[in-house]
Amino acid sequence: MHRQSGGNERGKGRSPQLSVILCTYNRCNLVLSALASLRRQTLARHLYEVIVVDNGSQDGTPAVLQRYLQARTPDERDWQVRCLIERRNGLAYARNTALEVARGEIAVFLDDDALASPRFLEHLLQTYAETGADAVGGRVELYWEAPRPYWLTDELLPVLGYFAPASERLQLKAPQSLSSSNFSVKVAALRAVGGFSPLLDKRLAVPTRLGVEDLCRRLHAAGYALWYEPRALVAHRAHAARLCRTFFIGHAYWQGRSEVLMELSAALAQRAEERNACLSWRALLSDLQRLGRLCLVEQPQLLITRGTSAQRLHLTMESVRCWGRFQQRLSLLWRPLPQEGSLAVLLVMAPQCDAATLLLAQALRREGLACQVERASLSLTWLWRHRSLDGQACGVVQLQRPGAWCLPLRRGLNLLLRLWLARRLGLPLVVADSGGWWHGARGFRPLLRRWLESLLLHQANAILVPTQRIEDCYYERSLRERAHGLPLAGFRGYYAVPLPRAEAYRRLGIPASVPYVYLCFADQHSEEETLTLCESFRRLWEKLMPVPGDVSQGPHLLLVGVPPDRPRAARLWQVAARMPMLHLFLRPPLDDEIPLYLGAADALVLPQRSHLRAGNVELALLALSYGRAVVAPALPNFADLPASQAVVFYHASDEADLERALSEVRSCSAQELLRLTGAEPQLEAVTGWRDYARRLVKLYERFRW
Known part of the structure; x- marks a missing residue:
């Protein structure tokens, strides 16, 4: 939750191009300096607004900001400033709160201990106009509050916030990222990739610091263009308290922990194998081996060769970083990762x-x-x-x-x-x-x-x-x-469109003059059920056959697969040998063969025994999804089938009634079946299973507590 204060009356109707966001925690003096640098911008004030988010400060920051805004001179009344309060501690929460109320097309993020150069916003807006960028980051120089220590090499300056990858404007390629102290992103792009992750941005007791790197990774993956503009300059304070070795060693530790969290964040969107590889005992042992080599091999070598203090600090930081990675992996293996979303x-x-x-x-x-x-x-x-x-x-x-x-x-x-x-x-x-x-x-x-x-x-x-x-x-x-x-959904769109009937007949060896074809997936039925179907079909065929001996003028039956309870299917072979209108295909159907069998079939038959929970509903939904009639038993599982007009029910285990259903289903025309089933959204693979998943998620939520 947050509340707003400050602001101006004259700028309420305007839509600024830039929304400058400052998030602060217990730094009222520093954030006032940052605001003063933004007040001195050369960019016209109606083109940008400033949003200050207090993240639950205890030093009276909201009251100080309110007094500062009320003390503005009359010529500063058109300066658009708002103050918000976000009580959930965490930089990501504060930034996401500011995004909810930002009116600008572009969000500009600055640290509360940074000072913007006078033409900072002007150069940012110019870069967007000239490059068509989706995100632009600027240069960050250091503002020293104490003399630079002798052991602080240039390689360590980025720890204090220094960022200057090039002397000229350039487009950043993956995995390059922007500085967390000085970057801007189009609000639409930022919202499209999910905003900031509370898992990776610093919080009060967990100073993880790779939230911007993770954001840039997602922007690169989504195809957005990231640019660096050196003229968009800010000065980041190098506090005197940070100019000691312990700060750099602590930073390395949390850098290691943040790296593991970022790897996991990237792997969560991938396949399960990649997630398991990120959080596995093998990865844990790899970090432990690296840590052992640093402590037992490289550090003794450095002591023997009398390395410099800078070299010793680098090696210590690398060892502590590996220790942080090891601890974070161990923690994630020991405790589940906190989830922001569902189960x-x-x-x-x-x-x-x-x-x-x-x-x-x-x-x-x-x-x-x-x-x-x-x-x-x-x-x-x-x-x-x-x-x-x-x-x-x-x-x-x-x-x-x-x-x-x-x-x-x-x-x-x-x-x-x-x-x-x-x-x-x-x-x-x-x-x-x-x-x-x-x-x-x-x-x-x-x-x-x-x-x-x-x-x-x-x-x-x-x-x-x-x-x-x-x-x-x-x-x-x-x-x-x-x-x-929870009635199941269909499969329309998952499998390919059924083959034309003439092509399916030719490939399956069915005479072109056959008027009607029944289909049964025998690998989903017992041998007794399959034989019951064969007997009912034989009696129906004898009644309907107009010319004795001419099998091409009557209906045919396709049996695909073998009954699982009798893999050898000896009795089925004997029946097939006596029935020339029966086509037996012993291999279970593959996904790419489903269109072939459905292209030849007019109706799917489900022979079942009279058990309360008998019957494979998924087979019936498959046939209905592609406009085929279904002969199904009158059992509870089939009571809620969509397009019930395309289903002929019979009493399970009743051969005579199954014969009646086989005869009755022939009255369903192909055009009428397509009309009935085509109007059922439940049979669509995408929308049907989406609705099913949403109902299932509501059931899952009951288990959270």
């Missing part, structure tokens, strides 16, 4: 590629969450880094359809051990239960999958189901109380 999310999916999980991860990242995806495993580094502290959750583990995971015994036990560790670390567990073939299959392997799924459901803090009919999904009251109905 971090670990999505755990089956070893096979899962398009729904990948789309959800993308949507969560677009909503600002740090989302990482693992395949049937939990990263120990992630669990430790996002563990709960002081009762506050820093991360959420979400398991996507755990019944679909086919894991060897050793890997399964390892997964259960890590899930136990996640619960011990206070991480909430969310299980997405959208059904699968294992609910209707017999045998030991499906039984193990059901046992694992049931175990995780009973341990979960929340259960996600794709329907609002939660009371129909679970018999147990404890599961119903933790279940949340």
